[in-house]
Amino acid sequence: MTALGSFALYAALVVTLYGLAAGILGLRRRDPVLLESSRRAVAGWAGCIALAAAALLYALVTRDFSIRFVAETTRADLPLLYAVTAFWGGHAGSLLLWALVLALYGAVAASSGLRRLPAAPIVFLVLLGTAAFFTLILAASGNPFEALRIPPPDGRGLNPLLRNPWMAAHPPALYLGFVGTTVPFALAVAALASGDPDGATLRAARPWVRLGWLFLTVGLLFGAKWSYVVLGWGGYWAWDPVENAALMPWLTGAAYLHSVQVFERDGTLRRWTAGLLMLSFALAILGTFLTRSGVLSSVHAFANSSVGPYFVVFLAFLVAGSAALLLRRRRDAGAADAGAGGQIDSLLSREAAFLANNVLLVTAAGAVLLGTLFPILAEVVTGDRINVGPPYFNQVLLPVVVLLLLLMAVGPLLSWRRSDPREMGVLLAAPGALGALAALGGAALGIRHPAALLIGALCVFTAAATVVEAGRGAEVRRRRGDALPVALVRVAARARTRYGGYLVHLGLLIMLAGITGSSVFTTQTQTALRPGERVRLGRYEVRYDEVSAVEGAGLTVTAAALTAFDGRGAVSLEARHVHHRAQDAITAEVAIHSTWRDDLYVVLIGLSGDRRATFRILLNPMVAWLWAGAALMVAGGTIAALPARRRVSPGVLEDARQSAQPELVR
Amino acid sequence: MRTSRKLVVGLAVIVAAIGAVAYSGIRSAAVYYLTPTEFAGRADLRSAQVRLAGTVEAGTVRRDGGRVTGFRLSDGTTAIDVRYGGPLPDLFAEGREVLVEGRLRDGALDATRVITTHPTEYKEGSPRP
Numbered sequence: 069m070t071a072l073g074s075f076a077l078y079a080a081l082v083v084t085l086y087g088l089a090a091g092i093l094g095l096r097r098r099d100p101v102l103l104e105s106s107r108r109a110v111a112g113w114a115g116c117i118a119l120a121a122a123a124l125l126y127a128l129v130t131r132d133f134s135i136r137f138v139a140e141t142t143r144a145d146l147p148l149l150y151a152v153t154a155f156w157g158g159h160a161g162s163l164l165l166w167a168l169v170l171a172l173y174g175a176v177a178a179s180s181g182l183r184r185l186p187a188a189p190i191v192f193l194v195l196l197g198t199a200a201f202f203t204l205i206l207a208a209s210g211n212p213f214e215a216l217r218i219p220p221p222d223g224r225g226l227n228p229l230l231r232n233p234w235m236a237a238h239p240p241a242l243y244l245g246f247v248g249t250t251v252p253f254a255l256a257v258a259a260l261a262s263g264d265p266d267g268a269t270l271r272a273a274r275p276w277v278r279l280g281w282l283f284l285t286v287g288l289l290f291g292a293k294w295s296y297v298v299l300g301w302g303g304y305w306a307w308d309p310v311e312n313a314a315l316m317p318w319l320t321g322a323a324y325l326h327s328v329q330v331f332e333r334d335g336t337l338r339r340w341t342a343g344l345l346m347l348s349f350a351l352a353i354l355g356t357f358l359t360r361s362g363v364l365s366s367v368h369a370f371a372n373s374s375v376g377p378y379f380v381v382f383l384a385f386l387v388a389g390s391a392a393l394l395l396r397r398r399r400d401a402g403a404a405d406a407g408a409g410g411q412i413d414s415l416l417s418r419e420a421a422f423l424a425n426n427v428l429l430v431t432a433a434g435a436v437l438l439g440t441l442f443p444i445l446a447e448v449v450t451g452d453r454i455n456v457g458p459p460y461f462n463q464v465l466l467p468v469v470v471l472l473l474l475l476m477a478v479g480p481l482l483s484w485r486r487s488d489p490r491e492m493g494v495l496l497a498a499p500g501a502l503g504a505l506a507a508l509g510g511a512a513l514g515i516r517h518p519a520a521l522l523i524g525a526l527c528v529f530t531a532a533a534t535v536v537e538a539g540r541g542a543e544v545r546r547r548r549g550d551a552l553p554v555a556l557v558r559v560a561a562r563a564r565t566r567y568g569g570y571l572v573h574l575g576l577l578i579m580l581a582g583i584t585g586s587s588v589f590t591t592q593t594q595t596a597l598r599p600g601e602r603v604r605l606g607r608y609e610v611r612y613d614e615v616s617a618v619e620g621a622g623l624t625v626t627a628a629a630l631t632a633f634d635g636r637g638a639v640s641l642e643a644r645h646v647h648h649r650a651q652d653a654i655t656a657e658v659a660i661h662s663t664w665r666d667d668l669y670v671v672l673i674g675l676s677g678d679r680r681a682t683f684r685i686l687l688n689p690m691v692a693w694l695w696a697g698a699a700l701m702v703a704g705g706t707i708a709a710l711p712a713r714r715r716v717s718p719g720v721l722e723d724a725r726q727s728a729q730p731e732l733v734r
Numbered sequence: 735m736r737t738s739r740k741l742v743v744g745l746a747v748i749v750a751a752i753g754a755v756a757y758s759g760i761r762s763a764a765v766y767y768l769t770p771t772e773f774a775g776r777a778d779l780r781s782a783q784v785r786l787a788g789t790v791e792a793g794t795v796r797r798d799g800g801r802v803t804g805f806r807l808s809d810g811t812t813a814i815d816v817r818y819g820g821p822l823p824d825l826f827a828e829g830r831e832v833l834v835e836g837r838l839r840d841g842a843l844d845a846t847r848v849i850t851t852h853p854t855e856y857k858e859g860s861p862r863p
Contacts, residue, residue: 412737412738412741413737414737420741424745427748428748431753435752439756439760443764453767454765454767455764455785456760457765459762460759460762460763460764463755463759464752464755467751468752471748674826674827
């Protein structure tokens with residue numbers, strides 16, 4: 069397996085280099101045979117990487133401890149599921165997963181309709197360039213097939229924190245999102261390099277971004293869920309640089325999904341839209357660099373890391389190249405592409421709302437980037453090691469979120485070009501009243517936290533405005549005789565992207581309400597109890613019943629049984645400690661009783677000889693809203709990302725929908 | 735063109751305001767990460783929010799009716815007194831490596847947070863992508 073895997077990696081490197089040479093030469097000589105050969109090299113490279121991945125998977129499943137990676141991440145007694153997910157449980161395997169996901173996207177791109185685009189050879193060149201980079205670092209410094217001279221009798225086993233279903237699924241989802249920025253990036257480069265007079269190349273990126281952004285959302289959620297149920301600190305998001313790394317391309321991807329609607333409508337914001345695709349890819353590479361190079365623990369760790377310098381060079385090349393392309397086009401761009409805001413007639417237009425939304429989303433990404441990179445820069449410049457904590461991010465992002473919520477309410481109701489202020493007033497009257505009512509209701513219930521009241525009221529206002537907008541289209545059909553639900557489904561089916569987007573908006577609002585509730589109003593207590601003793605937290609009284617220990621394969625599970633009473637009934641809970649004997653490490657399994665109102669969250673902290681157990685108990689309000697909103701976002705994103713049924717180029721179809729919309733509404 | 739200019743100016747003002755918030759925020763939210771020895775040598779950080787890494791010195795944990803009220807944090811050469819009455823992390827114990835966040839007051843660190851280090855979290859080859 070070692071030989072086959074290594075061979076596949078080196079073959080992959082040769083194929084990409086050949087493909088790059090063939091592509092460059094083919095473009096120079098305008099030779100279709102060479103260009104076709106370059107396209108096939110993408111598929112050939114993907115095949116080699118798939119072979120390498122299959123070899124690694126086989127080695128993991130058969131526990132071939134003669135391979136260092138397998139010996140470091142698995143053990144004989146590791147369950148099969150975690151032997152498979154050990155693939156991304158270490159450095160070299162994670163890099164191979166990156167390459168494998170790129171192989172998947174590349175193979176689809178090379179065989180899809182993209183190849184009929186005039187600028188397709190450039191798309192494949194960029195894909196091959198990225199493929200060459202990742203294959204090079206795999207072969208040169210992260211080879212997962214490195215052999216051990218003396219194979220150990222058993223492996224070290226998977227990091228205990230990773231033995232969790234959410235963490236098993238988190239990296240593939242996140243990587244599908246990260247790597248999903250590559251094809252759109254290639255399309256943006258191709259569009260700018262070729263001129264792309266009809267805009268088809270840039271438009272072709274949209275379905276790819278929708279899909280990648282959806283995966284990134286799912287990946288972020290899996291990570292948050294894992295943090296919540298495994299780490300035992302009571303939260304789901306810590307503004308940890310590793311989390312920020314995934315949030316930044318998510319923000320710029322969201323910006324693209326809005327600005328592209330302006331571009332598809334009238335061809336403006338072309339460079340800006342292409343620039344967002346380039347920025348998203350650069351941030352995804354930066355994120356991979358931050359997590360893979362060790363630079364986060366210390367600049368010195370980066371200096372000793374084997375992949376860090378490669379990433380810095382690649383990133384510098386990528387940023388410089390993108391900037392050059394964006395600036396070069398400035399000279400020959402026509403008046404229609406004069407720049408951001410070139411064709412905006414009225415502040416009260418959908419174009420203006422989209423532009424403001426984009427500026428805010430990019431500003432948010434910039435603020436997150438500053439908070440993430442500041443410690444690294446400070447260590448380089450002053451030598452001080454600094455941590456930038458949640459207060460910074462909360463303080464900076466609060467005004468951005470407030471403004472984005474307002475835009476999310478008003479934007480979808482606005483018409484293109486200009487809107488009638490009086491009509492807007494009529495449409496927004498009911499949502500405004502509901503929002504004000506929510507604020508008053510919250511204050512009457514005793515909520516004195518100004519930011520929480522503001523966000524809560526805005527969430528209600530914006531959700532109501534979204535419902536008003538979604539209902540406007542359905543109302544027209546209803547008047548023609550359809551029942552309201554039927555009308556809504558029919559209208560939504562016609563403009564799937566649009567209505568999928570509204571579901572994403574609603575999901576985001578529900579999620580934001582949950583985030584606000586759980587981060588502002590959480591209460592907790594820490595206490596040591598003997599069996600039979602009780603402790604009170606909020607409306608719950610929690611009784612510690614007994615402790616038991618069970619031996620499993622390679623681990624010992626100590627479970628503390630508890631009963632929670634809320635005045636109406638009783639719920640059984642079990643907070644556990646898992647002792648992983650191989651690593652002599654303990655992980656906690658949090659007991660969670662979730663309701664729409666709040667989560668009762670019990671962590672077993674420790675046990676002492678006299679049967680006393682120490683618990684930390686938290687009452688986290690509205691966490692269930694977060695997951696429910698997230699599920700709605702994913703559902704909406706899926707509806708929007710499903711491929712179009714008719715075999716028309718996606719851009720054309722979108723244009724038809726967009727132009728059909730005003731007639732439907734009026 | 736007038737409208738566009740208005741929009742651009744408006745957005746620029748908003749971005750500048752958020753930038754100003756970010757600039758002031760990052761200075762006040764920056765937490766220095768040091769060992770007790772390094773901290774002892776930094777007169778300029780006397781009143782700054784710091785995060786100190788060390789071990790809980792054996793035999794120094796003070797309790798008031800089962801509740802921990804303080805301990806000494808040591809890096810082997812220097813030790814500093816820590817006052818703390820809040821929630822303690824998983825597996826807090828003497829000899830365990832912890833991170834203590836707080837501010838110096840009357841010769842002792844008034845801690846706002848005590849967390850255990852997750853040694854695997856940021857290593858190269860860290861599983862979290």
